[in-house]
Amino acid sequence: MPLITVVGNRPQFVKAAAVSRRLRERHDEVIVHTGQHHDDELSRVFFDELGVPAPDHQLDAVSGSNTAQTARILAELEPILAEVGPELVLVYGDTNSTLAGALVAAQAGVPVAHVEAGMRSFDRAMPEELNRVLVDHASDLLLCSTETAVRNLEREAAAGEAHLVGDVMADVSLAFQDLARERSTALADRGLEPGGYLLLTAHRAGNVDPPDRLLKLVELLEALPAPVVFPVHPRTRRRLEEEGLRDRLAVAPGLELAPPLGYLDFLELARGARAVLTDSGGVQKEAYLLGVPCVTLRDTTEWVETVDSGWNVLVDLDADRALAALDRKPPAERPELYGGGHAAERVRDVVSAYTGRL
Numbered sequence: 420m421p422l423i424t425v426v427g428n429r430p431q432f433v434k435a436a437a438v439s440r441r442l443r444e445r446h447d448e449v450i451v452h453t454g455q456h457h458d459d460e461l462s463r464v465f466f467d468e469l470g471v472p473a474p475d476h477q478l479d480a481v482s483g484s485n486t487a488q489t490a491r492i493l494a495e496l497e498p499i500l501a502e503v504g505p506e507l508v509l510v511y512g513d514t515n516s517t518l519a520g521a522l523v524a525a526q527a528g529v530p531v532a533h534v535e536a537g538m539r540s541f542d543r544a545m546p547e548e549l550n551r552v553l554v555d556h557a558s559d560l561l562l563c564s565t566e567t568a569v570r571n572l573e574r575e576a577a578a579g580e581a582h583l584v585g586d587v588m589a590d591v592s593l594a595f596q597d598l599a600r601e602r603s604t605a606l607a608d609r610g611l612e613p614g615g616y617l618l619l620t621a622h623r624a625g626n627v628d629p630p631d632r633l634l635k636l637v638e639l640l641e642a643l644p645a646p647v648v649f650p651v652h653p654r655t656r657r658r659l660e661e662e663g664l665r666d667r668l669a670v671a672p673g674l675e676l677a678p679p680l681g682y683l684d685f686l687e688l689a690r691g692a693r694a695v696l697t698d699s700g701g702v703q704k705e706a707y708l709l710g711v712p713c714v715t716l717r718d719t720t721e722w723v724e725t726v727d728s729g730w731n732v733l734v735d736l737d738a739d740r741a742l743a744a745l746d747r748k749p750p751a752e753r754p755e756l757y758g759g760g761h762a763a764e765r766v767r768d769v770v771s772a773y774t775g776r777l
């Protein structure tokens with residue numbers, strides 16, 4: 420029997436780059452792309468660069484509110500599940516695609532495996548947090564990136580089997596560093612020197628949707644020492660345009676408003692940066708793995724180990740705190756946190772042991 424993997428947005432394509440290859444050593448995998456991120460910049464480039472197998476089913480859940488998007492994916496997934504008859508459905512992370520995939524499977528009595536289970540920011544205002552909690556409690560296999568995640572699930576008495584597997588995004592980051600170094604010309608193209616610039620990403624709803632928060636983000640960007648590379652997520656670009664702030668940023672000295680970058684260019688820019696500023700979960704981890712200090716533009720994080728080890732500082736959107744964080748010296752120690760690049764193999768092993776018992 421095949422299994423179904425549901426993906427829909429940028430970080431999920433990165434995660435699938437690690438896991439699909441491993442799953443296919445032992446299973447038939449059917450990939451469903453929900454269309455949450457559909458454009459070349461956020462989707463296609465990841466399939467091409469990272470060798471993610473082409474989706475078998477392409478849905479069209481592009482826009483709408485979280486509820487509308489989830490409902491649409493649910494409706495489109497149900498007949499695919501009935502047609503494929505999978506032994507298990509695998510979902511990643513915390514998006515509407517994750518929630519819809521888990522719910523459709525659970526309601527059909529099909530086991531659900533959740534990769535990146537147990538992550539918590541304890542901030543229920545984040546749409547991602549609601550998705551995480553709901554998906555974890557609908558899942559049979561809880562595949563955790565960190566010990567903290569396992570403990571979170573124990574505390575919530577989640578019914579599924581929890582396994583500490585490590586982080587599959589770390590697998591990809593570690594595996595592609597050499598290729599990025601070889602292929603990417605992202606620094607040379609911009610005339611940047613390693614250690615001589617900052618890299619910033621921001622797209623969390625809580626940072627870019629409320630106008631006052633977006634203005635704080637703009638003020639923070641203007642306060643940073645140049646040069647700064649800012650690959651602008653489409654959601655953020657749209658919000659900057661709606662609030663009339665894009666032109667203001669376009670003239671900020673030393674700030675490059677770049678389009679979203681491919682994985683290899685982004686990885687290479689992150690590796691060479693003096694520090695990374697971000698509200699992305701994936702980018703916090705990647706900065707840690709690269710040994711680049713991270714300044715997180717939120718007041719909570721799910722990746723608490725990066726903060727505890729001194730490599731990541733939470734500053735919310737406070738420009739003064741961000742500048743102070745940039746002045747800190749990076750710690751001497753950087754313990755291995757995320758499974759050393761073998762998480763996808765462990766996901767494969769846990770999934771095949773589980774399906775073998777069905």
Ligand code: UDP
Nearest residue numbers: 429430433650679680681682685699700701
């Ligand atoms: N990323 C990328 N190009 C960019 C920005 C990010 O390839 O311009 C990659 C990044 O390396 C990481 C992933 O996208 O692997 C993170 O995705 P995102 O920040 O959208 O998601 P989050 O982790 O916040 O859910």
